[in-house]
Amino acid sequence: PSTSGELDRLHAKVWPRNTFRAGDGVVRIAGVDVRELARTYGTPLFVIDEADFKFRCAEYAAAFEDPSLVHYAGKAFLCTEIARWVAGQGLSLDVCSGGELAIAQRAEFPPERITFHGNNKSVEELEAAVEAGVGTIVLDSYYEIARLADVAARHDVVQQVLVRVTVGVEAHTHEFIATAHEDQKFGFSLASGEAAEAVRRVLNAPSLQLVGLHSHIGSQIFDADGFEVAARRVVGLLADLRKEHGPEALESLTVVDLGGGFGIAYTDKDNPPPPAQLVTQIRDIVRKECAFADIPVPRIAGEPGRAIAGPGTVTLYEAGTIKDVVLGDEGVRRYVSVDGGMSDNIRTALYDAAYDVRLVSRASDDGQPEPVAAMLSRVVGKHCESGDIVVRDCWLPETLAPGDLLAVAATGAYCYSMASNYNRQPRPAVVAVRNGEHRLLLRRETYDDMLRLEAS
Ligand code: LYS
Structure with missing residues (x-):
């Protein structure tokens, strides 16, 4: 894809039924602004429609x-x-x-x-x-x-x-x-x-x-x-x-x-x-x-x-480090690191699963005079493994920057349920959204939750 329209598209069969990108470019799930969800609960965050x-x-x-x-x-x-x-x-x-x-x-x-x-x-x-x-x-x-x-x-x-x-x-x-x-x-x-x-x-x-x-x-x-x-x-x-x-x-x-x-x-x-x-x-x-x-x-x-x-849930991540790696003659691959990874979605590593990921906190060409270019990207986690991949191949806007919110679609099944504490990463929170309202179903794990298991 080369146009921002394609980059920002949310395919109806992949995204929760009540997900829309509003005129301001920001995605709402069941009427709830993803930025508000991230502000309220932090990221990574599972959001259930x-x-x-x-x-x-x-x-x-x-x-x-x-x-x-x-x-x-x-x-x-x-x-x-x-x-x-x-x-x-x-x-x-x-x-x-x-x-x-x-x-x-x-x-x-x-x-x-x-x-x-x-x-x-x-x-x-x-x-x-x-x-x-x-x-x-x-x-x-x-x-x-x-x-x-x-x-x-x-x-x-x-x-x-x-x-x-x-x-x-x-x-x-x-x-x-x-x-x-x-x-x-x-x-x-x-x-x-x-x-x-x-x-x-x-x-x-x-x-x-x-x-x-x-x-x-x-x-x-x-x-x-x-x-x-x-x-x-x-x-x-x-x-x-x-x-x-x-x-x-x-x-x-x-x-x-x-x-x-x-x-x-x-x-x-x-x-x-x-x-x-x-x-x-x-x-x-x-x-x-x-x-x-x-x-x-x-x-x-x-x-x-x-x-x-599966289909009604997305994972919200905040984009962090972005690295463009030169692949010899084959151009550049952009590694976008997010604040979760294989600890909240092991399916890519385990089954080579494919996912759809989009920039959701703004439109791709937000503030740009021209439509922005698409970069071949790989969304990776923060764990100490090179196999820690969330989305192996995807197109993301060239303007993507740390702090942007990314959403991965269809993560409602076998992501939270197979989540781990690898690298002592606390498990994400899970929220439900409905009719413009959000509420917590599972709170984010804390370091204290983990420390509570220590017997000596
Ligand atoms: N955990 C597997 C997956 O993520 C599926 C196992 C189904 C169990 N009957 O696809």
Whole structure:
């Protein structure tokens, strides 16, 4: 891009729904001036467009035709207020650790709408889940079947469970976030017969009740193909199980949870399908396969996390050091250092993720007589690693200066939740904006918070 208009553009599919650059060149999110946010809370700062988050909850609730069949994946981002929003929208919640469960409980999330996941839940976590009265626990190993059967029996509870099935689908996504191929740690393999054996063991445990099968093929997926193959294989397993055990034994098995993985637009090059379209395609396949196998059609559940939390949040950073590095014949690359980095967004380093970043505290050609030139830039953090990159390649205005505010889009999922204290950097604050107002959801960590852990 060479014109300031292009540099200052906020692509609707990438930025929170209520983000606009006003006539003065300054960006407002839900009517709140980003400079005011930076002044009030400091940077780096996660800013959530509350209406955007709730809009996406409602969109998935409609697509699945029942809000309770949508399990918001708390791993994407969870705090008390988010759990309240999710509960208020009628959605269910998926947690995968005792810590996430503790937050759900603090929010008084209806326990019967909580699903507990994880490939290595501890006995303590299973106990906490059973005591909390969580609706379903997704079983992931033979050890866990035995452990949970024991925990539930001790609590005099019949615990509803799902069996996580590895369906052997290669999702077209980064290796680290694909989860249904055979060679990995999650679930019971369908092909080897482990899934069928897991079901046998659950049916033999009086303290467990099998209510569904679960499959998750990976993350940031844009087409229905992988889900369709997964759905087809899960239905095939359902049909086999009915042959083996008879319909009565499986009467309570009514749900097929196809997990999450619905992709979002991180940059304008990403084109995720509308949720309704994807879910309809999946549901049609399940119906067809069930008719073919002559078995009742299960309810289809899903677990969007990124697709709900991701698009409505941006990270605000203040630009600091700017360095122009000469790359031999290839020109110059500008390194723009910001006041956060891999401690608040590890996804670029971990998955080579792409992000959209813009100058938001003013227009690019603010005070300039002519449109300003675009510089090939790299937005980097303040950590002691050269891999500490937030946005690998982007165009930023030549006039960018220390003190300018930059925003990185679509950081609502797996940024705060994967944040660290690397270099003893305190975790950023999280604020929600709505109708011109802002309020704090999580305060910025302080040095005292860190020092409190010191035992000597
Ligand atoms: N943390 C990953 C990401 O940022 C996705 C993991 C999804 C967990 N089911 O893309």
